[in-house]
Amino acid sequence: MAAVQGAAFPAEAGDAERGARPRWSLLWLIVTANAAVLALALVALASTPFTVDWPKSAREAVVLGAAIAATVVSQTLLTRRILGPLGALGRSMRGVDPLHPGQRLEIETRSVEVATLLAAFNAMLDRLEEERRESARRTQAAQDAERRWLSLELHDQIGQDLTALRLRIDIASRVEGEAQAQALEIASVTAQECLERVRGLVHRLRPAALEELGLISALVALCDRVGESSGLEIDRRFASGVPKLTSDAQLGLFRVAQESLPNVVRHAQASRAALDLRPFEGGVRLSVVDDGVGISGHGDGDAGSGVRGMRERALLLGAELRVRSRAPRGTEVLLDVPASEVLVEGAEPTLPVGPAIPAIPGGPVIADPGAL
Ligand SMILES: Nc1ncnc2c1ncn2[C@@H]1O[C@H](COP(=O)(O)OP(=O)(O)OP(=O)(O)O)[C@@H](O)[C@H]1O
Ligand SMILES: [Mg+2]
Numbered sequence: 001m002a003a004v005q006g007a008a009f010p011a012e013a014g015d016a017e018r019g020a021r022p023r024w025s026l027l028w029l030i031v032t033a034n035a036a037v038l039a040l041a042l043v044a045l046a047s048t049p050f051t052v053d054w055p056k057s058a059r060e061a062v063v064l065g066a067a068i069a070a071t072v073v074s075q076t077l078l079t080r081r082i083l084g085p086l087g088a089l090g091r092s093m094r095g096v097d098p099l100h101p102g103q104r105l106e107i108e109t110r111s112v113e114v115a116t117l118l119a120a121f122n123a124m125l126d127r128l129e130e131e132r133r134e135s136a137r138r139t140q141a142a143q144d145a146e147r148r149w150l151s152l153e154l155h156d157q158i159g160q161d162l163t164a165l166r167l168r169i170d171i172a173s174r175v176e177g178e179a180q181a182q183a184l185e186i187a188s189v190t191a192q193e194c195l196e197r198v199r200g201l202v203h204r205l206r207p208a209a210l211e212e213l214g215l216i217s218a219l220v221a222l223c224d225r226v227g228e229s230s231g232l233e234i235d236r237r238f239a240s241g242v243p244k245l246t247s248d249a250q251l252g253l254f255r256v257a258q259e260s261l262p263n264v265v266r267h268a269q270a271s272r273a274a275l276d277l278r279p280f281e282g283g284v285r286l287s288v289v290d291d292g293v294g295i296s297g298h299g300d301g302d303a304g305s306g307v308r309g310m311r312e313r314a315l316l317l318g319a320e321l322r323v324r325s326r327a328p329r330g331t332e333v334l335l336d337v338p339a340s341e342v343l344v345e346g347a348e349p350t351l352p353v354g355p356a357i358p359a360i361p362g363g364p365v366i367a368d369p370g371a372l
Pocket of ligand 2: 259305306
């Protein structure tokens with residue numbers, strides 16, 4: 001889109017940020033080039049022995065000048081007409097509002113190039129809208145599952161604890177002396193249990209190890225758990241100088257590792273895997289590799305939603321995710337978290353702790369490293 005605008009029309013403010021600001025419209029480039037060729041031809045004819053009959057009178061010179069002017073003007077008008085649909089295309093593209101899906105461009109044109117651009121742009125809108133719908137649907141499904149789980153926990157656990165607490169307090173208010181002290185003591189224990197459950201709930205909503213121990217320790221704990229439960233040998237390598245990341249980036253990175261390692265166990269038939277974290281281009285690179293059977297394509301084509309969830313995580317962070325086979329065997333998952341996600345000294349983590357964090361669609365909605 002930007003290329004079409006940039007090539008054919010004067011750029012608008014903001015376009016310059018995306019590339020070199022164009023100085024000429026296509027129309028004027030064509031007209032100027034034609035005029036220059038014409039002028040050169042005239043100069044050549046006038047200054048070389050191979051000359052046509054040069055006007056011998058002022059009248060002939062005027063006629064010749066008028067003919068040249070008429071040629072240039074008619075050529076300009078024709079070229080403007082030919083390039084007109086490109087202008088309309090650019091204006092229509094700018095007019096497309098992503099918040100109003102279903103808009104498609106329709107332009108009358110006989111030009112193959114403009115028709116191709118038009119079809120490509122409309123097809124791109126189709127793909128974007130489809131992907132957006134799909135992504136919204138998955139996010140909604142993940143949120144619904146998360147809410148269902150949360151409401152069950154609140155109702156079955158916390159709700160019962162609070163009911164028991166109220167009963168104890170009722171009893172305590174009706175009795176005196178030793179009996180009252182006993183009832184209050186039981187109430188206090190019940191309140192303590194309830195508090196523990198709430199803490200547990202909070203920790204399950206966000207990986208506890210990540211909260212308490214930091215990213216590297218959480219990754220170590222994850223590798224240990226996956227290794228112990230599956231028998232897979234997992235090398236862990238943490239290079240020195242890994243910068244501290246924002247809270248979102250740490251969580252996103254942890255979730256990618258949390259999805260990749262079980263994938264190795266389930267799909268790779270690998271004997272070994274390695275998780276590596278290192279500084280990379282001002283940010284951080286996470287890689288999870290195995291020596292298994294490799295992956296067809298990029299993993300997106302298959303039924304699962306783990307890889308898709310990882311891609312969405314990466315997108316949220318502006319990070320790059322690559323899932324691919326590696327030579328001579330095995331699969332490699334690479335996540336490059338950009339420098340913009342490195343935590344500036346003294347800055348607050350950017351996400352609150354708790355359920356506002358979007359869950360990986362299709363993955364473990366409320367993921368708990370302990371559950372692996
Ligand atoms: N390490 C790996 N080695 C070989 N194949 C893999 C590996 N990781 C993923 N795949 C392939 O990519 C597909 C997609 O993985 P993805 O995590 O998206 O889905 P899944 O694991 O099948 O299901 P889900 O994660 O939703 O429970 C898998 O079905 C598997 O075929
Ligand atoms: Mg998976």
